[in-house]
Amino acid sequence: MATEQNEQTQDLELEQTEQQTAQDTEQAEVSVESLQEQLSKLEENLKLEKARTANAVYEAEKTKERLEREADTAKKFALEKFAKELLDSVDNLERAIAANGDEKTALSEGVELTLKSLLTTLEKFGVVVIDTANGFNADLHQAVGIDPNAKANEIGNVLQKGYTLHGRLLRPAMVMVGA
Template sequence: MATEQNQQAQELEQEQVEQDTVQTQADTEQAEVSVEALEEKIAQLEGDLKLEKARTANAVYEAQKSVERIQRESEKHKDTVLEKFAKELLETVDNLERAIAAVGEEKTAFSEGVELTLKSLLTTLEKFGVVVVDTANGFNADLHQAVGIDPNAKTNEIGNVLQKGYTLNSRLLRPAMVMVGA
């Protein structure tokens, strides 16, 4: 009976070993499957991360470009509005200059008030970039509009200025109307 019990014990032991072996193989296969599955999942997540980083970088780039475009458009609009406003004020400058010319040499409180008003207006315009076009250095077709010939002036020299010209931030706002020597 002891032999029989030993034999049964050995058979149970052998069955246990076989079950452990099968279990170990199953665990190993499952571990291999798990490792492979995890490696695939990691690769997939890394790819997703790269894609999201690229999308984020693209979105940031587009946002920066939009901000720059809006700033350019805003500056252009501001310049256009300032140009229109300055052109309208030039008529007032011309009228004040005509009033001073009409008074002539006679100085009155009224003529001095007009001169001070003109000076104040020109100072304000200069603060915003409006400057009188230079007519002392000869004729320049980009800055001057020749409206006639002055027989007393030298060739390509400005003889008489009929209306002053102005620039706004180095851009021509209104050309100077001049008489040029032939």
């Protein structure tokens, strides 16, 4: 009997060991599957984060470029108010030359040289006289009257020169236009 009980005990222990091994194998399989699932989730998260990072870098570059453009524009047109004020001096020097007529005196030559120097300096910083020879352009010219001697849509008389600063209208040219 003792041997039978020993055999039964051994059989029982063997069954328990086999069951334990089967459970361990199942847990190992479940663990591998769950690990693979976790790995795929992590890979998806990584892809998402890489996309977010790339988007953030792209947005930062665009913002940097926009700020640089705005800074360049601000630099270009920082002189706008100052240049507008100088145009009054240019107009006064031109009126002084026109009032003198054809007489060439030392004073009139000095005024002409001063005007030439001022215009050269303005051109150096992007201030350019508006062309009035190619007909009327409402974007650049301000019609203040009708000139009966001029052809239709042509500029007859320029009352005040206009100027641009780096292509932006600083002051329109005041002109008389043909009807």
